[in-house]
Amino acid sequence: MKSPKETSLAKTGLRTTHPRLLILEVLEKSRTRHMGAEEIYDSLRESNEEVGLATVYRVLTQFEQNGLVLKHRFGEDSKAYYELNNEQHHDHMVCVECGDVYEFVDDEIERRQDVVADSLGFVLHDHSLHLYGVCSGMEKNGECSMKKRKSETVYQVESN
């Protein structure tokens, strides 16, 4: 009997190892769904799980290559952030004060991107849209508005 995590590893051909299961677990439990490699490493050490930093990097790279996670770079930040791939395409809105990341989709923007690529004579492969601003919590009272957020869903903007 395989756990869901074992199943997803099996599908990629990657062996089920302790470090890989642990890293998936950390990503699942992540409040913001977006974590840096070092952050994942620290989180593991706090739970007294001995996983080397090099392994964390290696595993994340493998996960990305196998579509299990998505990798992003935000703003000037020179490090990468990883999120579990929920198979639902989305863009990112990042709070420049608290660092939290919100996910959204806007169909109109998606459509226009195709038009733009087309106009320029490109075959579009991929895109990344990052919005940077200050979230309502930080704006109002300096307290991150996402702290208490429980469920994580991609915000679908009304195409009004």
Place this chain on the structure above:
Amino acid sequence: MKSPKETSLAKTGLRTTHPRLLILEVLEKSRTRHMGAEEIYDSLRESNEEVGLATVYRVLTQFEQNGLVLKHRFGEDSKAYYELNNEQHHDHMVCVECGDVYEFVDDEIERRQDVVADSLGFVLHDHSLHLYGVCSGMEKNGECSMKKRKSETVYQVESN
């Protein structure tokens, strides 16, 4: 009598130095308008101009802080690219095969970004939109379509 480059340096309060003028010149002459620090450094050394790499980095940082240049990171590329700030906001379309960068604006996308930020309760400060694909030249015959391009203008997509 000041040259345009001296004038723009003066406006920032930065002293007119040989390295700074040279770097502005290299950026002006750049075919793609988007260059990495090391690339600028190499270009200078090819013209027998002795400017240290650290200086190139330092100057580019100062230029960015003073609004003379814009800094971008594209895709997985871990290095930064710089372009002269032409004061006309634009997004980027990058060819994943030849590496060339095209600039464009789409008013509809700009508008929708405001709507999205608003819906999420954010005060929008900034954004970056990168489209990745294959340019027509590379797609057709493996030859970069931008090579012969002379004038560089921001492509304004029809808001059809």
Place this chain on the structure above:
DNA sequence: CCTCTTTTAGAAGACACTTGCAATTTAATA
């Protein structure tokens, strides 16, 4: 539980910058 292959930890290395500091250059003033 044996054997083969994959994976891991830790150390060393790579890459893209950044910083400390003494020497040089700039530019305001004499």
Place this chain on the structure above:
DNA sequence: TATTAAATTGCAAGTGTCTTCTAAAAGAGG
């Protein structure tokens, strides 16, 4: 055009993030 104080530079050393090397350990099939 000299003088001089402050800004700037070059080089070397240092950082942060990530990758690679190797011997040892752990998975998976028989």
